[in-house]
Amino acid sequence: MHKGGVNFSLFSRHATQVSLLLFEDVQATKPFQVIELDSEHHKTGDMWHICVLGAGKNLVYAFRVDGPFAPEQGHRFDPSKILLDPYATALATPLQWNFAGFSSRSVSSAPKGPEHENPVVVKNLVTGNSFDWENDRPLHHPWSSLVIYETHVRGLTVHPSAGVRSRGSYLGVIEKIPYFRQLGITAIELMPLQEFNPNEITAVNPMSGERLRNYWGYNTMAFFAPFEGYGSRLYPGCQVDEFKTMVKALHKAGIEVLLDVVFNHTAEGDETGPTLNFRGLDNSIYYLLEEDKSRYKNFSGCGNTMNCNHPVVRNYILDCLRYWVVEMHVDGFRFDLASILGRDRNGHLVANAPLLEQIAEDPILRDVKLIAEAWDAGGAYLVGRFPGERWSEWNGQYRDDVRRYWRGDMGMAGVFASRLCGSADLYEHSGKATVNSINFVTCHDGFTLNDLVSYEYKHNLANGEDNRDGSNDNHSANYGVEGPTEDPAIVRIRLRQMKNFMATLFLSRGVPMILGGDEFCRTQLGNNNAYCQDNEISWYDWTFLEKNREIFEFVRNMIAFRARHPTLSSERFYRPEDVSWFNPSGHVPDWHSESAVGCRIYAEKDGGQDLCLLCNPLTYATSFVIPEPPHDSVWLKVIDTGAEPPFDICPPGQGLPFSGNSSTRIEERSMVVLLAERNPIRA
Template identity: 40%
Template sequence: MLTISNGKLVSKIYKGSPWPLGTSITKRGVNFSVACPKANYLELIIFKSEDDSLPKEVISLDETHKSGDYWHVEVEGLTIGCHYCYRIPTQKEVFKETRFSNKILLDPCSREISGWNVYDRNKAICSNENVGNCLKGVVSERKKFDFAAHPRPKHPWNKTIIYELHVGGFTNNIESGVPSSIKGTFLGLIEKIPYIKDLGITAIELLPVFAFDDSDSPAGLNNYWGYSPISWFAPHKGFIDTNCSLNAREQFRKLVEICHDNNIEIILDVVYNHTTEGGDRGPVISWKGFGDSTYYHKGEKGEYLDVTGCGNTIAANKPLTTQLILESMRCWANELGVDGFRFDLGISLSRGEYLHPLENPPLFEAIESDPFLSDLKLISEPWDCGGLYKISDFPAKRVMTWNGHFRDDIRKFWKGDKNTTWPLKDRLMGSPAIYKDKSKSSSKSINFITSHDGFTLKDLVSYNHKHNLSNGECNRDGENHNNSWNYGIEGPTTNKEIIAIRNRQQRNLFATLIFSPGIPMILMGDEVGRSQGGNNNSWCQNNPLGWMVWNQADEDEELKEFVKKTIYLRMQFSKIFNPLINLTSEKPASEKTEEIWLQWHGVKLSSPDWGSWSNTIGYSINESDSGSIIWIGLNAYNQKMTFQLPRPITPWVKVIDTGSRNDILQKDKHLSNQDQLELESKSFVLLVSERHSRKLRK
């Protein structure tokens, strides 16, 4: 049962246990457990150090170490820090390609990874052995997060403001003010938590932090975003300060602790839909070797089926895969303390055999019934690259969905397109036409104007076309239909009129996002006018193009103050702007009730113009029959428009006017004319009744 490189016995072994998965410390040493359904025997390989090309010992396991689909062994004398991996000796009846059995395999459940200094992706592709160039798992602790000392903030959805950022890109800039030793790391991000808190953000959504292969990219470029997972358990090496005494998991825990202490939640953007192993010509690193047809969707001829655009698609309908994903989520939630997950291309996880969509996908059923995951925020993209799009009937009750319709319709309206006011109406009500539960649609919709995937907000109003040549794909990559506009000049300009309208439009888009029912998400740097030079797919731009800006000369400080003000207003009036149950446009039957309702207007009271030519809309939120407490006017026309105003409970106070150059510098003021108001071209105005505006006075 035991063979080692020098032929001598080194470690005493025991049968071990199939649970827990991965590695766990025992009284005698370390227990190892891994799923490999079709293997007849398996080798556990132990290394003395992370860069060793020859193993310290090789432990061969026969079927006495197998329980069901799981292989397990307890090795005496080992402890935390041990480097290990697996190999499955050639079994032609199981593996049709010998390259699968020659490869050193990374434990899919390893919570830390070593060997990055010698790792060579190309050696994992060819048919030769890669023991000298492989990644290794590291035996690590599995202690639980200290929620007693650092409890989850648990913000309700209607008081949640999400800020999407890239861990490395947020502090990598030389002007970030973060010590050079921790730039681009979890510890570096801690330095900027005060900035995030000052904006009014309640949750940060981190682009992938699972260990990923940054060499999974075209020659001369690096995979920057991280949508190329090499593990679902280990933190990415590039986000770790290697000079710190804390290990990778402790550094991430420290980030979560600081966020919780500042009342900020952490949501992870997780990539369970595919892996870095790609298709037929991709490397064999982990999942392929342990169970190619177990973890991936395969066709009748054994080909990889792909609805992710990355060469493979994870078969989340398979029990072993479901179990592995659940274990990963528990690891990050209960051991490392995260507060939620956003599933990249999440609807692909609902596909069954041969990619057929399932009405009751086992993964989401398992997630929603798991008590260890019951208090987490769950978000998903409702689409995949195979054409499946389920936003109204996403097959999970607790999962909120990215609302791409919100993004597109708000962009089109402010651009001045025709046929935009009617769909805008639905977005301003929480998108009830899109979701099945129309009364609570706003509690399901993640609203956004921009995200990592596409133009930044500033580029959205500065470019008509994408400019992705630096990505090395001749500008073929990236979305072609962006609903963007440049106002006469492509890119940067010194034309003051164009600069003014671009600035105003950024504020219009922000205000519409923040004051619409639903859960708003803001892209990193949009609040200061960050540009990517027209690149709308910066996945491989680990340079200033894809980083946060911290130079005051490049920041729009007035825009940042505007964003802070809108977030503050929303939080003060969360029950009005984002009620738990959508407002209706039906007046309450009883005049004695304090129930609020929504009334639509145009330039004339109670006369909204839903025509194809219309680019204006107004609405008030009224308290029973007592009068209006909020009025919002949106004018996307290329000329000024005068709006009639409804009768307020107490006199109107103007708190937001994007048509005023000094809006953020001016104090809220009573309107001299309470009956009508002129809105500048391309402007957004928010009025609040004087009684309610008192709430805003700090």
């Protein structure tokens, strides 16, 4: 957009005709003007373009594109379809707009065929660039200071108990900033908010009869546009301004903003899905196709796979990332199913994939945080091997190994020790650092922390797929009762296990990430794949914060404890002289047969304090021989997950000194942390 009008441009190599459609408003079903672009005057190379004088902000527009319909050649042009602009910075969606397509996590249950598409269509909106950022600048937090809080924009505040004015919105996130600061997080990772259709799922909840919705948003259709449904709809395009307002407010509070982005596939699904943009613009370029060209390769599990390493698609993704950094001021990205970004045009994984290298080396993106979900649905699992030193990874091995250790699985002590020390076995060989590991025990995809210790099996019947969806490998336990219980013994062990998981997370080298709501025992009632549950299964019930204040205070104090002891968040791996491991008898552990283990972590710098961690995942108490404290110091017990508050985690200077004993009893399924203190203040 410029003072005289608006420049429109569109890439299509194989189109024979492009039409620009201008609409009176979002509800209009027919354009008031159609501008035909001819190849002689409005095409340069593969770019179709026109400047419309007098056009400006809030203009509603779309495209029609004609060309060969030859699926056997990969072409699926259809001039009857109204198409979105891939570079649109905002969409204009009718309030009742819907198309029947595919859910992001379940393709099989969706109805097929174009007859299911609703003729009411979403359109593009011209936006301006007049937002006052008030000198907002990137925060550039060092990785070592990052504590990531993964959350869903709507789910965070849509429940009536959230106590906010702007429920389920970008502005609602702002109202929770005091809470974030109290908790102590330094970054928020927002689940997908690039435009998607929440109403694309036609299946219903067989238990309630209610129609299911695409709640998670992993089915993007407009990568430059923030989701309008998280805006107030007070005026056209307000979602853009309100997203920026949210980012600015979070930055003022010292909180970085990371976006979960989904470049591996789009909302168009497989060959029977809706035509929204890319399929109708140049299908053979934007997607990976099978040998017969009429079907799509499906490494995403969602019907199609973006042709990420085609130069045109590669440039598109780079342009999109730059836009979110430069214009929207985000601090980094988490890439969904990022292994797909390393596949070539035949779908093969390649070393030094062009897109991954370009993202890492791009001058504009040089300082943003890059996080890969280092696997895909095509069998690639690259945890510890994702290419490029700049890329950090969701460490799925950390999640699984820590879960299994505290569940009491045999033979897990060795890998547990590796995970707590930063997963050097996974990352050090490739020249990476501890902060390349994003450590997590739970995330949006799977059980919540409360459900991890309350359910042995997934309970996904509400998703309408006969409980077939979602992972069966949860490494969870219910400790005697499946689901909620008032049995005090079971409640006590569940709380202790949640503390064990959180203590391990914040004592581990690497970057900790918690799933939003875990800090106050949010539950999804055993549903480990709540992608379609836009209801109280997924929403944060803030009454749980007071009901479960004990776990909240524990998590908050664990975050503060980590910040006070920078040895725990160092970007380098421990050297042999930095840490020593021992069994309860004080000897070198037999990693294959023993489960209860301890370690002494030596302070890195003058003024630092040694730590001693004692971990007992067994179902009975055991006694540990305690190593001698440093000279002129005593050990203070500062964390004990088996103790009642306030002794589960003590305030600074109020730990419990040992009285000269050389051993201590560690209760079943609990962790104790000792801190070396020269002049302790007795509680």
